[in-house]
Amino acid sequence: MKRNILLNPGPATTTDTVKMAQVVPDICPREKEFASMMKQMRNDLVRIVHGNPDKYTAVLFCGSGTVNLDVCINSLLPQDKKILVVNNGAYSGRAVEICEYYGLPHINLQFPVDELPQLEEVEKVLKDDPDIAVVYTTHNETGTGILNPVREIGTLAHRNGAISVVDTTSTFAMRPIDIEADNIDFCMASAQKGLMSMTGLSWVVGKTEEIVKSASYPKRSYYCNLFLQYDFFEKTGEMHFTPPVQTVYATRMAIEEYFAEGEQKKWARHTAVFEAIHAGLEKLGFRDMIKREWQAGLVVAVKYPQDVNWDFDKVHDYCYARGFTIYPGKVADQNTFRLCALGAITPEDIEEFFLVLKEALVTLGIQIPVQYEESLGSESYG
Numbered sequence: 001m002k003r004n005i006l007l008n009p010g011p012a013t014t015t016d017t018v019k020m021a022q023v024v025p026d027i028c029p030r031e032k033e034f035a036s037m038m039k040q041m042r043n044d045l046v047r048i049v050h051g052n053p054d055k056y057t058a059v060l061f062c063g064s065g066t067v068n069l070d071v072c073i074n075s076l077l078p079q080d081k082k083i084l085v086v087n088n089g090a091y092s093g094r095a096v097e098i099c100e101y102y103g104l105p106h107i108n109l110q111f112p113v114d115e116l117p118q119l120e121e122v123e124k125v126l127k128d129d130p131d132i133a134v135v136y137t138t139h140n141e142t143g144t145g146i147l148n149p150v151r152e153i154g155t156l157a158h159r160n161g162a163i164s165v166v167d168t169t170s171t172f173a174m175r176p177i178d179i180e181a182d183n184i185d186f187c188m189a190s191a192q193k194g195l196m197s198m199t200g201l202s203w204v205v206g207k208t209e210e211i212v213k214s215a216s217y218p219k220r221s222y223y224c225n226l227f228l229q230y231d232f233f234e235k236t237g238e239m240h241f242t243p244p245v246q247t248v249y250a251t252r253m254a255i256e257e258y259f260a261e262g263e264q265k266k267w268a269r270h271t272a273v274f275e276a277i278h279a280g281l282e283k284l285g286f287r288d289m290i291k292r293e294w295q296a297g298l299v300v301a302v303k304y305p306q307d308v309n310w311d312f313d314k315v316h317d318y319c320y321a322r323g324f325t326i327y328p329g330k331v332a333d334q335n336t337f338r339l340c341a342l343g344a345i346t347p348e349d350i351e352e353f354f355l356v357l358k359e360a361l362v363t364l365g366i367q368i369p370v371q372y373e374e375s376l377g378s379e380s381y382g
């Protein structure tokens, strides 16, 4: 099968064995065979974040990663309580929008997208408002690649009687997570990202005790309620409604491959890919958005160079025709593109990519090293 290198922030490049695992005899997902596969999957997903199975559980949903944000936000807020969203990027912004759509009391605590949240401010807001029951943070803001201090935010949440909900969609099964040590009560992910499987399956891993408690909270969604889905799984071993059957088979295989590669080895591979991305960018003179020491090690947001011939779409198309996908994005008022270290790729793939990218720049008449006008506050390599 043709191998494409996806440098976009998910879906990620998958192995052929994961692709082929979807091709199975037709099966009704209500069969015991299928339920036992999902049971094992729920246990394995807790294991990936080192959760104690007596305290934590995984609940699967059909949908892309955003279904988890919806589920956690609408299901885990008690009546008359508030959510505090620590917001320094587009994905936290999505959580704020979900609060708005459901009409939920929330505080949108905004920080600049290229800076870490101020913990003193988070603490002050928590102290001043005893109604805050949920603190919501994004682990790796995938738009910029900034890594947020979830362990510290979790400590503050717990000290003030709130639970800590973390969007780990772009770190789960990549950057090692220890759910209890990281003070996370709920985290989430989607099959097409860290696990390098197919789209259509997502999950929340969280404290069983809190899910059971949430049975008495207002029910704000029919399809996306955490307790209802959990309860159905516990009673029947099945998803309440039709699961994405083929994606579940692919994910079963992806989990086998995850444990075979091993947490530390896989993280070392992503790190090597990330470093190869930085090395390639540096050689061509590109600049990134976020201070290197703040980057989560998975996404690099690169500023568009200032060159009359720069045309992202043309660069994209040149690379795409040669099997490499890059991804555009606007961060605050800046145009950027992203290169991500997700997926079943290696530093050698990145080296090949940079040969192609350089060819694209030459072909389009873009000056190398790429040019930037000096502007205040911009981070250059060094």
Ligand SMILES: *Cc1c(COP(=O)(O)O)cnc(C)c1O
Pocket: 009, 010, 064, 065, 066, 067, 091, 138, 140, 141, 142, 167, 168, 169, 170, 190, 193
């Ligand atoms: C990918 C991602 C999501 C989910 O996006 P979908 O397009 O719904 O899969 C949510 N949060 C973060 C941080 C992500 O990287």
